[in-house]
Amino acid sequence: MSTIVPIRGIRYVLEEIEDLAQVVTPPYDIIDTAAQARYYARHPNNIIRLELGQTFAQDDEKNNRYLRAANYYTRWLAEGILAREEQPALYLYEQEFEYHGEKKVRTGFICGVRLEPYSNGNILPHEETLSKPKADRLQLMRACRANFSPVFGLYADPQQAINQALQSDCTQRPPDMEFTDESEETHRLWVIADPTILKEVVERMTALPIFIADGHHRYETALSFAEEMQTQDLKGYDTVLMTLVNLYDPGMLILPTHRLVKNIRNLDQEHFKDQLFTYFEVEPFVLPSGEAEQAEAITDFFNQLETRGKTGHVFGMYSREKGLSLLTLKPECSPHALLDPDRSAAWRNLDVAILDNLVLDRLLGIGSEQRKNQDHLTYTRSEQEALDLVNAGIEQLAFFLNPTRVEEVTQVASAGDKMPQKSTYFYPKLITGLVINPLGE
Numbered sequence: 395m396s397t398i399v400p401i402r403g404i405r406y407v408l409e410e411i412e413d414l415a416q417v418v419t420p421p422y423d424i425i426d427t428a429a430q431a432r433y434y435a436r437h438p439n440n441i442i443r444l445e446l447g448q449t450f451a452q453d454d455e456k457n458n459r460y461l462r463a464a465n466y467y468t469r470w471l472a473e474g475i476l477a478r479e480e481q482p483a484l485y486l487y488e489q490e491f492e493y494h495g496e497k498k499v500r501t502g503f504i505c506g507v508r509l510e511p512y513s514n515g516n517i518l519p520h521e522e523t524l525s526k527p528k529a530d531r532l533q534l535m536r537a538c539r540a541n542f543s544p545v546f547g548l549y550a551d552p553q554q555a556i557n558q559a560l561q562s563d564c565t566q567r568p569p570d571m572e573f574t575d576e577s578e579e580t581h582r583l584w585v586i587a588d589p590t591i592l593k594e595v596v597e598r599m600t601a602l603p604i605f606i607a608d609g610h611h612r613y614e615t616a617l618s619f620a621e622e623m624q625t626q627d628l629k630g631y632d633t634v635l636m637t638l639v640n641l642y643d644p645g646m647l648i649l650p651t652h653r654l655v656k657n658i659r660n661l662d663q664e665h666f667k668d669q670l671f672t673y674f675e676v677e678p679f680v681l682p683s684g685e686a687e688q689a690e691a692i693t694d695f696f697n698q699l700e701t702r703g704k705t706g707h708v709f710g711m712y713s714r715e716k717g718l719s720l721l722t723l724k725p726e727c728s729p730h731a732l733l734d735p736d737r738s739a740a741w742r743n744l745d746v747a748i749l750d751n752l753v754l755d756r757l758l759g760i761g762s763e764q765r766k767n768q769d770h771l772t773y774t775r776s777e778q779e780a781l782d783l784v785n786a787g788i789e790q791l792a793f794f795l796n797p798t799r800v801e802e803v804t805q806v807a808s809a810g811d812k813m814p815q816k817s818t819y820f821y822p823k824l825i826t827g828l829v830i831n832p833l834g835e
Contacts, residue, residue: 395516396549396604399506399633400482400592404540404830405571407477411439414573414581418827421543421608422446439475441827445534445542460537467538478832483587484595485829486560487637488569490580491822493647500645500822501557503586503595504544504829506633507604509617517547517613518605518807521817531615541616541635541831545609546824548804549602550641557640559594560586571828579822583829604638605807607820628834635831637824641800648797651816652780653749654772655791658758663715669757673727674709679718692718696777696794703796707748710794712784723748738809744802745795746817753793773816 411417416437419425422445425433433442443466447459470476485504490497512519535541551557569582586592606613616634623631639646670676679695681688695710695718702708707723723729733742733751741747754760760770772789774780780792798818806813 397508398599400484401506402479404476404478410475415575418825420823460533464537481587483585486584488582498645502637502639504637507636509620509632520803520807520813528611528615535619539833543826544635544637545613546607547636547638548605548607548641552642605804630834647821649775649819649821650795650797651773653793654789656789657770674721677720712792738811740805740809741811746814
C-alpha cells in the first residue's frame with residue numbers, strides 16, 4: 395500500500411561537530427522567537443539556520459530566510475560540515491526519555507516515503523491543516539530542494555517484524571550517532587545499509603498504510619512541490635523524509651491537551667452546572683484545606699479520571715467557585731445519537747469530540763470557529779498550569795481529558811475523518827537535524 399524508499403541521507407560529520415546536541419532543534423512549529431535566537435547562538439552550524447531562519451526588516455526577493463538557508467546548506471556541504479551517505483540506507487532511531495519518573499524508549503526508523511494523495515488511501519491524515527504554514531514550507535523547499543525535518547508517521551506491525559529486522563543489524567555495534575539533548579532525551583541512530591534488510595523492510599511496508607501523526611503541513615507541502623516539479627518534467631522530488639513508528643511500540647505515548655475557557659460574559663456557574671446534568675453525572679471532588687493534603691487529593695482526582703476513563707467517557711472540570719468535579723457521560727446519552735451524524739462512528743466516540751461539541755459548543759456557545767480563533771479557549775498539556783490559571787482568574791474554567799488512544803487516531807483516519815483540533819500530542823517530539831533528505835537527484 396505505501397512505498398518506503400531507502401535514501402542517501404545527509405548527516406552532520408561527527409569529526410566536525412563533536413556534540414550533536416549543539417546543532418539539533420525541536421520541530422520548527424514549536425520554536426518561538428526566543429528559542430530561535432537561542433539556537434542561533436548555540437552553534438554556527440545549528441540546523442535552525444536551515445529549518446527556521448531569522449527574518450529581517452530589509453528582507454526582499456533576493457535576500458530572505460529561504461535563500462539564506464539555501465546558502466548555508468550549500469556551504470556546509472562544501473565545507474564538509476554535512477556529508478551525504480555513500481549508499482542508500484534506512485536509519486534505526488531510538489529516543490530515550492522519562493515520563494512521570496519512568497524511563498521509556500521509543501523506536502522508529504527514518505526513510506523516504508513515496509508521495510501520493512490522501513485519496514489513494516495509503517497515506518492517511520488525522521487532522522486539518524492551515525494554508526499559511528504550508529506556504530512557508532513550500533518557499534523553503536523551492537529554495538533548498540531538501541527536507542530538513544521528518545514527518546512523523548505510524549504503522550501497525552503487531553509482531554514487531556520490521557523493528558526486529560532493523561535491529562538485527564545493530565546488536566553487535568554501537569550507534570552511528572548518539573547524544574543527549576537539552577531536554578535530557580537521548581537520541582541514538584544506526585545507519586542500516588544491508589541490502590537484504592532494506593529489501594525485507596520495504597516489502598513488509600508495502601502491505602501497510604501509514605498514518606500521519608505529526609507533520610501534515612510538511613507532507614502536503616512536499617506533495618505540492620513534487621507536483622510542481624513534475625509539471626517541469628524534473629525527477630527526484632517524489633519522496634518526503636519520514637520517521638515511522640510502530641503503533642505497538644512500547645514507547646508510544648500520546649498526551650492529552652486540556653481546555654481552558656475564558657472571556658465568557660456573565661457566566662453563571664450554578665446555571666452551567668445545572669445544564670451539565672443534561673448529559674453528565676456530576677461528582678464534586680472536595681479538596682481539603684491543608685496544602686499537603688490538597689496536593690494528595692488532586693493527585694487522587696487525576697488518578698480517578700484516568701481509571702474511570704478506561705470504561706467510559708469521563709472528564710475533569712475545575713472552577714474557583716465550584717472546585718473540582720468529575721463529569722461522566724450518562725449511559726442514556728449516546729454520543730452516536732448526540733453528535734454530528736455526518737461524522738464517522740469513530741469520531742463521535744472520541745472524548746475530545748464529546749467535550750468540544752456537548753460542553754463547549756452546546757452549553758457554553760464556543761463553536762468550531764471560536765475554538766479555532768481561541769477568543770474563548772486556550773490549551774495546555776499541564777494539569778497544574780490549568781489549575782493555576784483558573785486560580786489566578788486568567789481563565790474561568792478548566793476541562794481535563796484523558797489521552798486519545800493511538801487506535802482511536804487510526805480508526806478516525808481509516809474512516810476518512812479528521813480529528814478535532816488539539817486532540818493529540820505525540821510525546822516526545824521528533825528532533826530536527828539527524829538526517830536530511832536531498833531532493834532532485
